[in-house]
Amino acid sequence: MKRKLLLCLGLTILAGWMNFLAAEERPPNFIVIFCDDLGYADLGCFGAEEIKTPQIDRMAAEGMRLTSFYSTSGVCSPSRSSLLTGCYPRRVNMHVNQKNLCVLFPADRKGLNPSETTIAETLKTKGYATLCVGKWHVGDHPDFLPHKQGFDSYFGIPYSNDMNRKEVPLPLVRNEKVVEAPVDQTTITSRYTKEVVQFIHASKDKPFFVYLPHTFPHVPLFASPRFKGKSARGRYGDTIEEIDWSTGEILKALKEAKVDERTLVLFTSDNGSKQKGSNLPLRGRKGQTWEGGQRVPCVARWPGKIPAGSENGEITSTLDLLPTLAKLAGADLPDKPIDGQDVSPILFGEEGAKGRESFYFYQMDQLQCVRAGKWKLHLALESKKRNWGKPEGKVPAQLFDLDADVGESKDLAAKNPAVVKRLLAIAETAREELGDGGRQGKGQRKAGWVEEPSPRLMQSP
Incomplete structure (x- = not known):
């Protein structure tokens, strides 16, 4: 009888341990x-x-x-x-x-x-x-x-x-x-x-x-x-x-x-x-x-x-x-x-962990800005698109130091031509991969498409 009790106790402990390991591995x-x-x-x-x-x-x-x-x-x-x-x-x-x-x-x-x-x-x-x-x-x-x-x-x-x-x-x-x-x-x-x-x-x-x-x-x-x-x-x-x-x-x-x-x-x-x-x-x-x-x-x-x-x-x-x-x-x-x-x-707060080297800002199909580190470049555009309504018209290039000026109020493009040049190169990388306006990017893929739309409508009982 004692042997059976010990066996049952051992199996219970083993099952609990296996459940613990499974939870840890999940x-x-x-x-x-x-x-x-x-x-x-x-x-x-x-x-x-x-x-x-x-x-x-x-x-x-x-x-x-x-x-x-x-x-x-x-x-x-x-x-x-x-x-x-x-x-x-x-x-x-x-x-x-x-x-x-x-x-x-x-x-x-x-x-x-x-x-x-x-x-x-x-x-x-x-x-x-x-x-x-x-x-x-x-x-x-x-x-x-x-x-x-x-x-x-x-x-x-x-x-x-x-x-x-x-x-x-x-x-x-x-x-x-x-x-x-x-x-x-x-x-x-x-x-x-x-x-x-x-x-x-x-x-x-x-x-x-x-x-x-x-x-x-x-x-x-x-x-x-x-x-x-x-x-x-x-x-x-x-x-x-x-x-x-x-x-x-x-x-x-x-x-x-x-x-x-x-x-x-x-x-x-x-x-x-x-x-x-x-x-x-x-x-x-x-x-x-x-x-x-x-x-x-x-x-x-x-x-x-x-x-x-x-x-x-x-x-x-x-x-x-x-x-x-x-x-x-x-x-x-x-x-x-x-x-x-x-x-x-x-x-996880690891020392020296780095985020993205760059980030692209598109307005629909138009590349409008790029960011790298603290610098953000608004690109010169002949006709800057809005998401709704008429375009804003022609805009010049503007460069902002987001660490010092998160409100994007002080254009530093004229004082930092080397930074502008570096960010323009990043913009070109974006265009090559993702496109810009009518220019297609080599990395673009097709969206889903159906010939007949099917809106979600309440069905009659």
Whole structure:
């Protein structure tokens, strides 16, 4: 009898030890929270005073602020294509829609090519459960929706919340099926949050990836009764404070599921704010290649891995998420060339860790600026494009030292001809690979395309 008891005890200990080893060997979880039109200074940890964001501020206190973190575009669709693929929009032909407008619209025939490899598809090779909740905006045809891009499931609005059409009411979609149209936007943030929290608890015993592209603070602005009218910054602040609450609920769920210490959470935005928010001390706004259009707040948290209360000013970007998460998961990179790089040494606070050597700023098909180190060169253009409306006209080259002048107010081009020459060479490298205007780049690939559009419509019972 004693021998049987000892045998049972030994097997129990062995099973526990094997479970411990399996948990240790399991790759980490990842959650990417991606706001829509959030300004650089719209979070407390980035300088906001009237908008209260205690949960995201706590993330920063427990993690790292990335202060030179860039989106690849000043508008929605192109920036999202880059986060998902690690590629500049021009590489994957997502810099314009089928009519050469700056974003995709309902029933567009164009979308992110299913042949491209997304973060979700990269992580699926390592057994990850994957979820997308929120604003998709890289194609609403079934061929382009999240389940064709590596996500096990999807719940959200497939494009911007101002794209409510009489013929295509703004849809709330689960996978491919419209479950509500037009969607009640006052409850959308809380519903997104519920989906993510449920997924965390359901997936706690396996590695998981959550991509949460929030609908707000893109206009029109809505908040639930709990948050409506509560912010000192009006409805705009209400939506951000509700997103902050949502972030807190997600962090709480990680602790409840006992996966907090094995989960990297990254919070950022698709571009700068347009009107209602603050991009200070940066110049410019959404839709522009000034810093305020594309430099966005970014906070990364991973207890025990990312140094608490740290910050880093190296050049980093949404381009870098795919290769960084792939490295941490032990997954291979896509077969096709990408533009991102692994920045995990920066996140882990390794001494001497370097970011990107250069970064390109495109306005749709037009290369407008390049950055290398502290220097940013706005290129001389015969006709500088806007994302909407008539071009600005002819503009001269301008050079700014972003370390000393982050507001891009003092042109130093005349005093630094050697720097201008070096950055012009970088611009030419961008043109050769990605193109510029009518000039094609050798590294460009085709977007997805369908002959017959298929908008997301509510089906009759």
